[in-house]
Amino acid sequence: MSRGPKGNEVAPKSLDAVQAERRRKRSLAIAVVLGTLVLIFYVLTIAKLGPQVLNRPL
Amino acid sequence: MTSLSNSFSADVEPQTFAASPGQGEVSDFFALLKPRVMVLVIFTALVGMVVSHVHVQPVVATISLLMIAVGAGASGCLNMWWDADIDAVMTRTAKRPIPDGRIQPGEALAFGLVLSAGSVMILGLAANWLAAGLLAFTIVFYAVIYSMWLKRATPQNIVIGGAAGALPPIIGQAAVSGTVGIESIVLFLIIFIWTPPHFWALALIKAGEYAKAGIPMMPNVAGPVSTRRQILGYSLLLFPIGLAPVALGFGGLLYGITGLLGGLGMIAFSVHVMRNREGEAEKRAALGMFGFSILYLFLLFSALLAEHGLGLFRGVLA
Known part of the structure; x- marks a missing residue:
């Protein structure tokens, strides 16, 4: 339950099945995009550092 | 309901699009x-x-x-x-x-x-x-x-x-x-000069649609005869620009043959568009020009990709 404009309790709007499915797919797409961004920044960082990143004094 | 307020064309009524967020x-x-x-x-x-x-x-x-x-x-x-x-x-x-x-x-x-x-x-x-x-x-x-x-x-x-x-x-x-560099500037020029004959071929067929929407496309403003003349003019201009990579040394034999045949094809299709001005023949000629222009650009760039990416480059000029 959430609060309405007058402070009264309002039942959350329920989505119908089609709307819920669309929202689920959009959420998944956003997750994929965010995951891809993380991957891009990680791979880019390693690529920019170059092979020297593996050489460290022992 | 959301209204879109960016319509400023005199011919188009402001639209309302029924979408929920x-x-x-x-x-x-x-x-x-x-x-x-x-x-x-x-x-x-x-x-x-x-x-x-x-x-x-x-x-x-x-x-x-x-x-x-x-x-x-x-x-x-x-x-x-x-x-x-x-x-x-x-x-x-x-x-x-x-x-x-x-x-x-x-x-x-x-x-x-x-x-x-x-x-x-x-x-x-x-x-x-x-x-x-x-x-x-x-x-x-x-x-x-x-x-x-x-x-x-x-x-x-x-x-x-x-x-x-x-x-x-x-x-x-x-x-x-x-x-x-000069290579990409020449590629820019090829696409730039290719664009008008490509789009105007489509605009010749869709002139009524563009007029309805209030967009001043060339066939609606200058008329189809002038548009056809300009299509031919741009195709003639495209011919030497399409071959410029050969003259500058980064287009090889494969590219040269593609550019030569493709450029002649663009001119031939433009002449075909000039000659067929009525009915179904007009539509077919314009569609042919539109389709061939896509093929022309694709083949031209594919030839460069094959020559420089796959090592198929054979110089034309010594």
């Missing part, structure tokens, strides 16, 4: 990016990279290419946001996500702006800020200069606006080399 499918958002244009952008930017012959990290090149494509998609999205009122009037575009009511204009605007900023930033971090600046310029040029101003103001809209579609090879070369 957050109801669009993932595929609708993807359609906002004009995926077919993105494919062309990836292809031409890749050729711009390959002709540069600069060794670059494959990861950096791939991410750069992806960001150039996303930036192009973002500008397409902003174009659809701005043009939703005229898209609704034309049958070819009426089923796009915004006029069809599947996505709200505000959602498309936010989507386009976020992708624009994101693609420019990541290209800057991945490649260099010259490439990022050129991508930002391309997005602004397409979304603001072309969509918001030229498209509804002058029959030269696609001539000047064509610069935005011609820039990807320059961005590609800048991304891998950090500079803009």
Whole structure:
């Protein structure tokens, strides 16, 4: 339950099945995009550092 | 219900699009990016990279290419946001996500702006800020200069606006080399001069649609006879520019043959369009020109890709 404009309790709007499915797919797409961004920044960082990143004094 | 307030054309009534927020499918958002244009952008930017012959990290090149494509998609999205009122009037575009009511204009605007900023930033971090600046310029040029101003103001809209579609090879070369060389400038010129005969062939068939939407395309303003003459003029101009890579030494034998035959084909199709001015023959000739122009550009850039990417280069000039 959430609060309405007058402070009264309002039942959350329920989505119908089609709307819920669309929202689920959009959420998944956003997750994929965010995951891809993380991957891009990680791979880019390693690529920019170059092979020297593996050489460290022992 | 959301009204779109960017309609300023005298011929188009302000449209209202019935969409509830957050109801669009993932595929609708993807359609906002004009995926077919993105494919062309990836292809031409890749050729711009390959002709540069600069060794670059494959990861950096791939991410750069992806960001150039996303930036192009973002500008397409902003174009659809701005043009939703005229898209609704034309049958070819009426089923796009915004006029069809599947996505709200505000959602498309936010989507386009976020992708624009994101693609420019990541290209800057991945490649260099010259490439990022050129991508930002391309997005602004397409979304603001072309969509918001030229498209509804002058029959030269696609001539000047064509610069935005011609820039990807320059961005590609800048991304891998950090500079803009003569190779990508020539590729820019080829796409730039190719754009008017390509679009006007379609505009000849769709003149009624454009008139209904109030867009001053060349056939509506100067008339079909003048448009056909200009199509031939641009095709004649394209012939030597299409062969310029051979003269400059980065187009080999394969490219030379493709450019020669393709250039002659463009002229032949233009003459065909000039001669067939009525009925079904007119439509067939214009469609033939439109289809061949796509094939011409594809083959020209494929030849360069094969010569520089697959090592098939055989010099024509000693």
